[in-house]
Amino acid sequence: MVRLTRVSKFYPGRPSAALLxxxxxxxxxxxxxxxxxxxxxxxxxxxLLFAAESPSRGEVRVGGADLGRLSSxxxxxxxxxxxxxxQDFKLIERQSVFDNVALTLRVAGQVGNGLAQRxxxxxxxxxxxxxxQVAAGTLSGGxxxxxxxxxxxxxxxxxxxxxxxxxxxxxxxxxEVMRLVVAAHAAGATVVVATHDPKLLTMVKGARVIHLxxxxxxxxx
Amino acid sequence: MDQVRLVGRDEALARFRQQLGPHQGLLxxxxxNPLPNALEVFLVPGSQEGPQLxxxxxxxxxxxxVVSSRPWLHRLERSAATLAAVAVALGFxxxxxxxxxxxxxxxxxxxxxxxxxxxxxxxxxxxxYVRWPFVLEAVMQALMAAGLASLLVWGLLKVLEAPAELPxxxxxxxxxxxxxxxxxxxxxxAVLAGVVGGLWGVGRVLRPQGAG
Numbered sequence: 001m002v003r004l005t006r007v008s009k010f011y012p013g014r015p016s017a018a019l020l021x022x023x024x025x026x027x028x029x030x031x032x033x034x035x036x037x038x039x040x041x042x043x044x045x046x047x048l049l050f051a052a053e054s055p056s057r058g059e060v061r062v063g064g065a066d067l068g069r070l071s072s073x074x075x076x077x078x079x080x081x082x083x084x085x086x087q088d089f090k091l092i093e094r095q096s097v098f099d100n101v102a103l104t105l106r107v108a109g110q111v112g113n114g115l116a117q118r119x120x121x122x123x124x125x126x127x128x129x130x131x132x133q134v135a136a137g138t139l140s141g142g143x144x145x146x147x148x149x150x151x152x153x154x155x156x157x158x159x160x161x162x163x164x165x166x167x168x169x170x171x172x173x174x175x176e177v178m179r180l181v182v183a184a185h186a187a188g189a190t191v192v193v194a195t196h197d198p199k200l201l202t203m204v205k206g207a208r209v210i211h212l213x214x215x216x217x218x219x220x221x
Numbered sequence: 222m223d224q225v226r227l228v229g230r231d232e233a234l235a236r237f238r239q240q241l242g243p244h245q246g247l248l249x250x251x252x253x254n255p256l257p258n259a260l261e262v263f264l265v266p267g268s269q270e271g272p273q274l275x276x277x278x279x280x281x282x283x284x285x286x287v288v289s290s291r292p293w294l295h296r297l298e299r300s301a302a303t304l305a306a307v308a309v310a311l312g313f314x315x316x317x318x319x320x321x322x323x324x325x326x327x328x329x330x331x332x333x334x335x336x337x338x339x340x341x342x343x344x345x346x347x348x349x350y351v352r353w354p355f356v357l358e359a360v361m362q363a364l365m366a367a368g369l370a371s372l373l374v375w376g377l378l379k380v381l382e383a384p385a386e387l388p389x390x391x392x393x394x395x396x397x398x399x400x401x402x403x404x405x406x407x408x409x410x411a412v413l414a415g416v417v418g419g420l421w422g423v424g425r426v427l428r429p430q431g432a433g
Contacts, residue, residue, distance in 0.1 A: 050343075072348065079345035092337050107346035151344065 001159060001190040002026040002049060007058035009044050009215075018044040020215040022058070026192070028158070031185045031204045034194040036212035042194035045212065046161045049192070050082045051075045062159065080108050083152030083189075085181075087164035089144045091151075093137025097128055100136050101150045108155065122150045126180055142173025149180045160184050162193045166200065178203050222274070224263040230254050257285065316414055319366075323359045323418025330355060331423055356419035363415035364408055371404035 002024070009019040019041045026032055034042050047053040048060050051067045060067045063081060070078060091100050098119055105115045123129045126146040131139065136147055145165060152160060162181055166174035174197075182204055185191045193200065201209060211218045228236070233256040238245045262278075264271055271291050279287045331338065341351050378399050 076345040076347045079343065084343060090336075090340055090343060092340055103340065104344040107341060107344055107350055155344075 001028040001030070001063060002192075003059075003061040004045075004048070005059040005061075007048065007055045007060055009041070009048065009053065010056045017056075017215045019048075019055075019212075022215075022217045024210070024217060026190055026208075028190055029185075029188060030190050031182075031207040032190075032192045033201055033204075033207055033209045034192055034212060035196060035201070035209060037196060040212040041215040042212055043163055044215075046084075046163050046192065046194055049159070049161055050084055051078055076107070080104070080155055081157050081159065083155065083157040083160045083184075085145070085148050085152050085160070085162040085165045085177075087167040089141075089148045089168075091136040091144055091147055094135055096133050097123065097136050097139070097147050097150075098132040100147055101154050104151055104155045118154060119150075122154045125153070125183070126150045140173070142169050142176060145169060145173065145177050146180065149177060149184075153180075153184055158189060160189045160191045162191070164195055165193065166195070166197060171199075174200075222262060223265045223268075226261045226263075228259045228261055230256050230258055233257075233259060316410060319363070319411070319414040320418040320421070323363065323415055324422035326362070327355045327359050327419050327422030330358065352420065352423045355423050356416055359419035359422070360412050360415035363411035367404070367407040367411035371407055374403070375399055 003026075004022055004024040007019055007022045008017055010017050022041075022045065034045065036042055044053060048055060048067070049062055051070060054060075054068055062078065065074075065078060067078070092103070095103075101122060102115055102119045105118065110118075120129065120132075123132055126149055128143065128146055128150065131143065136144060139147065145168070149165075160181065165177055165181065169177060178200060181191060181193060185204070195201075201207070209219075231254065234248075234254045237256065238248060241247060262274070264274075271289060275287045275289050275291075278284055338351055
């Protein structure tokens with residue numbers, strides 16, 4: 001599903017590499033924790049996987065596609081196959097929960113009953129059906145993150161990326177969100193969760209843990 | 222030649238009287254009609270044979286004088302050409318101004334909605350899905366501006382042609398025309414300015430920012 005070959009990433013004005021000579025292979029269906037302190041390169045690695053960044057050196061492949069060779073027209077098509085969850089939710093706060101979730105399908109050209117039915121299914125799954133018409137910005141942090149999870153899952157992406165998904169949540173809301181991420185994995189998605197919360201690492205038995213430190217990769221399990 | 226018309230002495234005097242308008246009292250003291258019979262010769266539009274024809278007509282023993290409006294028309298044509306060139310230059314500058322204005326307006330709109338655009342980019346919206354609403358907005362505003370401008374020009378011309386006849390029988394309404402093509406041309410230029418400015422203003426799509 002994901003293959004990184006000797007990937008390095010440098011940012012202008014930053015003396016050290018954000019990622020240095022990272023090679024990694026994630027087979028389909030794997031659950032991976034990406035750990036490390038702030039600034040270790042976790043977010044950079046995730047951003048490489050949905051083509052928000054391009055590597056300075058090396059090759060990034062997702063679903064067989066070499067992201068370094070994608071044209072600007074192909075990038076949106078890749079992103080429809082990758083669900084992304086952020087620590088700060090990235091919702092459109094003035095729009096309803098339904099519209100936030102439906103956006104993923106609308107940009108892919110889906111309309112009508114099929115869209116409403118699929119959005120309804122996912123809102124049931126994240127237990128937010130009763131708040132479908134509520135503006136997303138008025139929800140609690142835990143609820144907003146569940147909307148973000150629903151938006152990431154509604155297109156049934158084979159790859160789900162989560163960047164500190166519980167960083168802004170209380171423990172109960174964090175468990176709720178992780179339960180949904182684990183359910184997505186159980187449904188067949190390859191999942192990569194970046195976190196520095198050790199409590200999350202115990203949630204999925206047999207999950208792979210990859211540690212990043214100063215841009216270098218160190219596999220722990 | 223396109224047409225030849227005989228203008229008799231009496232008709233010529235009546236025409237002169239009308240052209241003098243409120244000053245026709247000047248003719249009160251005339252005992253006789255001093256104006257001669259005349260032939261008005263109209264050339265086919267675009268014909269270049271005027272000077273040659275005038276020369277030949279002047280040789281005719283029954284012709285006392287040949288009066289040509291050609292030099293006057295030439296001066297008018299030259300003035301009109303200069304005015305048209307100035308108008309085109311001004312129009313081009315205005316068009317560029319409208320494009321810049323549309324681009325800046327769209328850029329501000331993009332900036333105001335950057336979080337929304339960031340989310341669109343994240344979920345896989347194509348560049349055209351993101352761009353066209355802004356471009357359409359620019360086009361709609363440009364069309365409304367074109368409509369308003371046409372209305373203003375039409376109203377201005379109506380005011381200018383209010384005194385229907387000027388001294389010497391000049392009719393201003395014949396000089397100040399507002400053909401139906403003008404609003405259509407304005408609308409077309411406005412749409413072009415909206416599309417160019419809109420596409421230019423949207424620029425590249427914003428990219429989502431990570432935590433670090």
